[in-house]
Amino acid sequence: MSRKKKKKRRGNFILALIEFILGLVILVVLLGVGAYFLCPVKSVSVEGTDLYSAEEIQNYILDDEYSHNAVYAFIKNKLFPKGDAEFIDSFDVKMNGLNAITIVCNEKKILGYLPQEDGSYVYFNYSGKVVEISQTFVDRGYMKVEGVSCDEPEIGSKLSIGEEQIGYLTSLIKILHKNDLMPNVVSYDENGRITLIYDTYNIALGSSVYLEEKIDRALRILPQLDGLHGTLHLENYSNASTDIVFEKDSEAE
Known part of the structure; x- marks a missing residue:
């Protein structure tokens, strides 16, 4: 192929490319003008x-x-x-x-919140991760966690309430969610033992030992507590001690 033919082909290609780019620019401008007015x-x-x-x-x-x-x-x-x-x-x-x-x-998907001493609220999801920290209280029936404080909370991080406490809480959340038994409040005492608070009754779980067994027994007993006010004591439940006490509220009586 001669040099003249190569130059001619190259020139035609460059000319076609320029025409294509100009056409594209004109099309974009027309679309932009049309979008602006229409x-x-x-x-x-x-x-x-x-x-x-x-x-x-x-x-x-x-x-x-x-x-x-x-x-x-x-x-x-x-x-x-x-x-x-x-x-x-x-x-x-x-x-x-x-x-x-x-x-x-x-x-954001929110399961519950922890009130902080400075008046803020730490909101967390089902995995125990902090999704929001705010001075605003959102009244949507989110589960409240009380009795523990969150040290230097950060969005995207696990609740900083202690390794044992967060481990217990996340395990508990999974079991309660699976059994449709989410409470209004999860309350820790000074020894890290948990009580679940519902509208008319409480479930004292105690420590995380035999957690699944305790929830399973609670599910069997709760239908019998319909209309009653009090606390179902499961904190001392074990394979050797299966006696369960429901303590009625004296005020309700």
Whole structure:
């Protein structure tokens, strides 16, 4: 092949590449102009949370002068998603047509909380990991843990309440969740023994020894306690001592 033909082919390729790039740029510009004029945000809906007002969420997500455009808001959320709001793990922006968007709030999964001496609350999940630390108390019936304090809690880390306490708590959570027996409060005493507090009765578990057996016995007995107020004592349960006492509340009587 002669040099002239090679140069001609190379020149044709460069010319075609330039034309392709120019065409692509023109297409992008046209799409951008079209999106700007055709996709102004006229309707915004918020889903997934009642912790913030719809206006607060809208102002948080649509936070710059270009966010009035639905396409821009959608693309911005995909490229630079926000996730640093209290109790919210992430946000999704969805387009519902050219002029409407929906902001979906994905809340953090919370099982319970520990009140701190400084007035804050340490919220944790089913794995015993801290997911939020806040001065705000969220009244959603989350399980309360009392009788222990969390030393220097950090989001993403295990509850820092002591190795024995956290081991007991996480094992207990798994068993209780499996048996649909989650309490309102888990209360530790000064010796690390646990009492589960429900609406009308308590279950004194004591230490973690024979934990599964204690829960199994409690499940068999609880139907007989319907309507009663008091404490089911399982702290002394063992293979050698299977006697279980239900102590009625004197006030209820």
